[in-house]
Amino acid sequence: MNIKRFVANWLSLPILAIAMTAQAQVVPFDLEIGYRWLNLKGDQGMYRTQINERSGLLIRSFTLATSDFEGHTTLADRFRIDISDLGSGPAQSLRMEASRSGAYKLRFAYRSADAFSALPAFANPLLSQGIVPGQHTEDRRRRMFDIDLDLLPDRAITPFVGFTRNDNQGPGQTTYHIGQDEFVLAQNLHERDREIRAGASFHFASVSGQITQGWRSFRGTESLTLASGAGNGNEPGTVLGQPVTATSITRTDQTHVDTPFTNAFVSAQVSKRIRLIGNYVRLSADSNGSESESAAGSFASFAIGRFYTGLTESAASNAKNKTWRGGGRAEVALAEHVDFLAGYQSEHRELDGAALINTVFLQGITFAGFDRKDIATILNARNSVDRDENVLSAGISARSIEPFAFRMEVREAKQDVNVSPDLAEIVVPGSQSGDFARRIHTLDVNGSYNHAGLMFGASLRRDSADEPVFRTDFLDRNRLRVRAGWSTPKKLFRTGVTAERTTQSNDRTGIGYDSKLRQYSGEVELSPIEALHFRGSLSQFRANSNISFRVPQNFNIGESIQQEDGNAREGGVSYLKGPFSIDASVSRFRNRGTLPFNIDRNKVRATWDFKGKTGIAAEYDRDQYEENASLGNYEASRFGLYFRWRP
Amino acid sequence: MRSHLIGALALVVLLGIPALAQQKPPEKPPEPPAPSTQPTPPATSTAPEATPAAAAEPAALPACGDCHADQAKAFAANAHARGQVKKGEVANALCESCHGDGKAHIEGGGDKEKIFKPVGLLGSNKTCLSCHGVSNDRISRHAGIHANSAAVNCLTCHSIHSSEWHAPHLLAKKQLALCDRCHMTQVSSFRNLPYAHKLGRGGMECASCHEPHGRPGAGSLRTTSAGELPCLNCHADKRGPFVFQHGAIAAGDCMTCHEPHGSSNPRRLKRATVAQLCIECHSPISGTTLGSQPPSFHNLSLPRYQNCTTCHVAIHGSNRDPQLLK
Numbered sequence: 017m018n019i020k021r022f023v024a025n026w027l028s029l030p031i032l033a034i035a036m037t038a039q040a041q042v043v044p045f046d047l048e049i050g051y052r053w054l055n056l057k058g059d060q061g062m063y064r065t066q067i068n069e070r071s072g073l074l075i076r077s078f079t080l081a082t083s084d085f086e087g088h089t090t091l092a093d094r095f096r097i098d099i100s101d102l103g104s105g106p107a108q109s110l111r112m113e114a115s116r117s118g119a120y121k122l123r124f125a126y127r128s129a130d131a132f133s134a135l136p137a138f139a140n141p142l143l144s145q146g147i148v149p150g151q152h153t154e155d156r157r158r159r160m161f162d163i164d165l166d167l168l169p170d171r172a173i174t175p176f177v178g179f180t181r182n183d184n185q186g187p188g189q190t191t192y193h194i195g196q197d198e199f200v201l202a203q204n205l206h207e208r209d210r211e212i213r214a215g216a217s218f219h220f221a222s223v224s225g226q227i228t229q230g231w232r233s234f235r236g237t238e239s240l241t242l243a244s245g246a247g248n249g250n251e252p253g254t255v256l257g258q259p260v261t262a263t264s265i266t267r268t269d270q271t272h273v274d275t276p277f278t279n280a281f282v283s284a285q286v287s288k289r290i291r292l293i294g295n296y297v298r299l300s301a302d303s304n305g306s307e308s309e310s311a312a313g314s315f316a317s318f319a320i321g322r323f324y325t326g327l328t329e330s331a332a333s334n335a336k337n338k339t340w341r342g343g344g345r346a347e348v349a350l351a352e353h354v355d356f357l358a359g360y361q362s363e364h365r366e367l368d369g370a371a372l373i374n375t376v377f378l379q380g381i382t383f384a385g386f387d388r389k390d391i392a393t394i395l396n397a398r399n400s401v402d403r404d405e406n407v408l409s410a411g412i413s414a415r416s417i418e419p420f421a422f423r424m425e426v427r428e429a430k431q432d433v434n435v436s437p438d439l440a441e442i443v444v445p446g447s448q449s450g451d452f453a454r455r456i457h458t459l460d461v462n463g464s465y466n467h468a469g470l471m472f473g474a475s476l477r478r479d480s481a482d483e484p485v486f487r488t489d490f491l492d493r494n495r496l497r498v499r500a501g502w503s504t505p506k507k508l509f510r511t512g513v514t515a516e517r518t519t520q521s522n523d524r525t526g527i528g529y530d531s532k533l534r535q536y537s538g539e540v541e542l543s544p545i546e547a548l549h550f551r552g553s554l555s556q557f558r559a560n561s562n563i564s565f566r567v568p569q570n571f572n573i574g575e576s577i578q579q580e581d582g583n584a585r586e587g588g589v590s591y592l593k594g595p596f597s598i599d600a601s602v603s604r605f606r607n608r609g610t611l612p613f614n615i616d617r618n619k620v621r622a623t624w625d626f627k628g629k630t631g632i633a634a635e636y637d638r639d640q641y642e643e644n645a646s647l648g649n650y651e652a653s654r655f656g657l658y659f660r661w662r663p
Numbered sequence: 664m665r666s667h668l669i670g671a672l673a674l675v676v677l678l679g680i681p682a683l684a685q686q687k688p689p690e691k692p693p694e695p696p697a698p699s700t701q702p703t704p705p706a707t708s709t710a711p712e713a714t715p716a717a718a719a720e721p722a723a724l725p726a727c728g729d730c731h732a733d734q735a736k737a738f739a740a741n742a743h744a745r746g747q748v749k750k751g752e753v754a755n756a757l758c759e760s761c762h763g764d765g766k767a768h769i770e771g772g773g774d775k776e777k778i779f780k781p782v783g784l785l786g787s788n789k790t791c792l793s794c795h796g797v798s799n800d801r802i803s804r805h806a807g808i809h810a811n812s813a814a815v816n817c818l819t820c821h822s823i824h825s826s827e828w829h830a831p832h833l834l835a836k837k838q839l840a841l842c843d844r845c846h847m848t849q850v851s852s853f854r855n856l857p858y859a860h861k862l863g864r865g866g867m868e869c870a871s872c873h874e875p876h877g878r879p880g881a882g883s884l885r886t887t888s889a890g891e892l893p894c895l896n897c898h899a900d901k902r903g904p905f906v907f908q909h910g911a912i913a914a915g916d917c918m919t920c921h922e923p924h925g926s927s928n929p930r931r932l933k934r935a936t937v938a939q940l941c942i943e944c945h946s947p948i949s950g951t952t953l954g955s956q957p958p959s960f961h962n963l964s965l966p967r968y969q970n971c972t973t974c975h976v977a978i979h980g981s982n983r984d985p986q987l988l989k
Contacts, residue, residue: 044739044740044828046828046829065858065929066857066858077829079828079829081740081828082739082740083738083739083740083741083742083743083744083745083746083748084739084740084744084748093745093746094742094745096740096831098829098831100864100866101864105864106861107861107864107866107867108866109864109866109867111831111866113831115745117745117746125866127866127867129861129867129897133929133930135929137929138929138930138937138970139937139970139972139973140966140970140973141966141967141970141973142966143966144965144966150970151973152972152973152976158897160897178888182897182899184899184900190976191973191974191976192976192988192989193974193988198967198973198974207899207900209899211888213888224799225799226799226801228888230888230889232889234899234900234902236900250967267989269982269983269989271982273902273903273904275889275902277888277889277890279888279889279890281799281800281801283799283800293799293800293803294800295800297889297890299889299890299891301902301903301904303903303904303905303982305906305982305983307982307983331982331983333906333982333983334906335903335904335905335906335908335982336904337903337904339890341890345803345806345879347803347805353785353788355805357805357806359806359879361879361880367903367904367908367913369904369905369906369907369908369982370906371906371907371982371983373983395985397906397907397985399906399907399908401908401913401914403913403914413805413810413811415784415810415811415813418783418784418785418813419813420813421784421811421812421813421814422811423808423811423812431914433913433914433953435910435913435914435953437985448910448953448955450953452914452952452953462808462811462812464812464813464814465813466784466813466814471813471814473812473813473814473845475808483951484951484952485914485915485952485953486910486911486914486915486919486944486952486953486954487943487944487946487947487952487954488919488943488944489952499814499845501814501844501845512844512845512847514845514846514847514848516848524949524951525949526948526949526950527948527949527952535848536848537847537848537851538847539847553847553851555847555848555851555855557848557851557852563943564946564948565942565943565946565948566946566947566948566956567963568942568956568957568958568959568960568961568962568963568968569959569960569961569962569963569964570959571959573948576934576939576942576943578933578934578935578939580927582855582856582927584851584854584855586854603854603855605855605856607927609927609935610934610935611927611928611935613857613927615855615857641857
């Protein structure tokens with residue numbers, strides 16, 4: 017098949033599918049396309065950070081799916097496209113699948129997600145001066161493409177190839193600390209990640225498995241320049257009587273990471289009752305970075321004990337990550353639907369990095385005013401982290417004792433971490449390196465009951481550890497989850513509740529970590545008639561944690577306290593009768609925790625199908641966000657009007 | 664590269680040889696327990712041609728679609744019907760691959776007692792798993808919580824005859840609504856908390872990170888094709904490796920600092936202010952944990968020092984600054 021013909025065939029598939037609607041056989045599809053309007057009052061930065069739905073054209077949804085081409089094409093016997101919010105949506109997607117039995121299976125996916133952040137208070141050193149938003153903002157978009165092709169699916173050997181492209185780019189703003197002041201920099205980021213993978217699945221008699229060999233390539237470029245009007249810096253005043261200012265700062269960072277990886281597993285039914293599964297993953301990432309920086313102005317440095325008028329810096333770095341993980345698992349059928357499971361998993365990770373950083377401080381003079389010359393410094397650093405994890409588990413699951421099911425698992429996880437920082441002592445030496453070992457024992461039990469519309473489930477997990485690696489690591493953790501539900505036949509009434517309680521603690525001297533998380537939810541659905549459906553839910557979310565810490569400015573012992581106390585109430589109604597449908601919902605969320613806020617959301621969606629194939633849909637969304645500081649408050653209403661085509 | 668392949672091949676050989684030595688033919692799939700008739704073996708996707716064609720049916724019997732017109736029509740988009748729907752007609756053999764022999768049912772005037780309906784844990788599992796009984800490193804029903812619960816079976820989430828049109832994989836509802844039935848608190852976090860991934864639109868769903876059919880390990884988390892946490896599928900820049908890696912990542916993972924299901928705090932952090940999050944580890948009072956002490960000029964009473972990332976901008980890792988300042 018030549019390239020042109022191949023491309024023409026593929027492009028013709030969607031067209032063909034739609035054209036078939038004009039013929040005797042109808043290929044089902046559903047299209048909603050229209051326009052959305054936004055009316056925003058309040059803080060745009062907070063709205064865009066949280067929601068970011070904009071005015072504009074939108075394919076709200078499109079689905080085409082068929083497995084019945086009636087002989088119109090020999091290219092595919094199954095075809096499906098799904099589109100969601102393509103156009104002005106903050107998160108957009110397109111998925112396509114095409115396949116022919118025994119010949120091939122093709123999957124294509126496109127996703128796009130906005131990454132916007134401009135919060136009034138977050139990382140904002142000038143908040144007390146009333147300057148908002150903060151100086152750490154971004155307005156980026158991530159686009160991801162995936163394409164996978166399986167050849168001869170479901171045969172003894174199925175070769176496959178795949179490709180992923182992940183682009184993240186856009187402007188932003190950040191701050192940079194240099195010369196005893198802090199300057200705002202305009203940032204432009206372009207990251208490009210590519211992954212190619214190929215391999216084969218196989219299935220011979222009772223053995224099946226897959227082996228994948230892949231190559232990833234990451235290229236990142238970050239360009240920074242002094243933001244307009246930012247030359248005076250964020251810090252008022254002088255350093256030893258001399259103002260710190262910048263006339264220019266430019267920096268370019270480039271990072272290249274190449275990562276080959278291998279991923280394989282084998283599943284073997286070695287007897288009627290025993291299945292063995294083995295897996296192996298290995299990756300080897302090699303990162304090379306280069307940086308060039310120049311700055312001009314009037315700066316001070318306590319490290320070299322001088323004022324200076326500029327700086328040039330170049331850095332070359334190399335970091336490697338070698339990781340492998342392998343393990344095996346046995347699944348033994350003791351009886352029908354009663355299994356014994358045992359597994360062992362081992363992981364080893366090595367991180368090694370080295371950087372050579374050459375810095376020249378231009379025209380340095382001592383704080384007393386002598387030695388007007390350039391000062392060069394070289395930082396040659398090497399760091400490493402070794403991390404091993406071994407997990408041994410065994411359990412039993414019984415699913416056949418209807419209406420009951422039961423599962424229990426015990427697990428032991430061992431973690432060994434060795435950290436060797438070189439020149440990474442951040443001003444105050446200590447706790448930057450060493451050997452850390454931690455062993456966790458876990459008991460995980462759950463049971464459930466399901467009969468005549470009544471469902472009940474409970475799970476308990478208990479973890480106990482001998483040592484913490486981080487201060488916030490638990491020594492004891494208990495999690496209890498309970499779920500219950502009841503539904504009548506024919507979906508007239510349904511109710512469900514869930515409750516979850518997690519506690520974790522570390523009572524070691526100097527830590528005193530204690531954390532409690534409680535979540536409760538309940539919901540009710542009622543359908544007095546088939547066309548009418550009511551629903552309502554209540555949920556409560558409470559979290560408390562406290563841990564002692566050393567206050568940096570005075571070295572006293574303080575207590576860090578985090579609280580969440582949120583409750584949500586949601587209600588909705590939907591009505592579907594003939595060509596008309598309406599769905600409305602209201603939700604209220606209140607959080608009285610460390611960061612109090614209220615969120616009210618209202619949504620209405622109505623559709624009206626005209627005779628036959630066309631119709632309209634209208635949507636109204638209103639989101640109101642209020643916080644105590646009121647800096648980020650907003651009220652956003654969106655109205656969408658969409659044309660519907662459903663042949 | 665060679666060592667990668669050798670390791671993988673060794674694994675294949677080690678596990679493959681004992682099993683291959685058995686050389687048993689694949690087990691015959693269990694037959695659905697039809698009440699009074701011998702059912703037709705389920706059709707498999709591996710051999711669609713093995714399914715009896717419509718021509719093999721007794722000519723006198725009416726088509727299933729004559730009475731079950733809605734189900735038959737819906738099958739045009741159903742993966743189970745690929746290549747087997749002719750002129751909009753669903754062959755009886757296709758229905759019988761799950762429901763067993765329908766002759767008695769048809770001859771009994773549609774007697775509901777004379778047709779097998781795969782419902783409940785055993786019914787649906789026996790029928791569906793005769794073809795879809797996958798168990799490997801990517802999917803393990805046995806290790807997952809769903810298959811070990813009396814509350815969940817295949818038909819709890821999938822609907823063969825009336826699936827949600829906009830949801831792929833014959834799901835009965837869109838994912839968020841489906842998972843909400845049991846995982847209300849997690850779904851409520853996505854819906855209500857101000858900083859959360861945008862689920863339900865734009866391609867990201869619960870199954871983007873979790874394998875609902877079960878997977879060994881906590882949370883049945885999916886991994887990248889190189890075996891990393893699913894976060895790194897999208898956030899490729901956080902993979903590193905970095906010369907100066909933040910210890911929270913080197914010895915922990917993304918969840919050391921972030922709440923993936925949604926948070927009340929910016930950047931889905933676990934604490935309301937950045938300083939609070941950082942200082943809880945960076946206070947080596949006992950001196951036996953990983954995490955250094957900030958120097959005394961970090962005056963936490965000032966706004967500047969309440970957000971450590973104002974200066975430590977490369978918080979995930981840096982190739983050029985040990986203090987993660989750039």
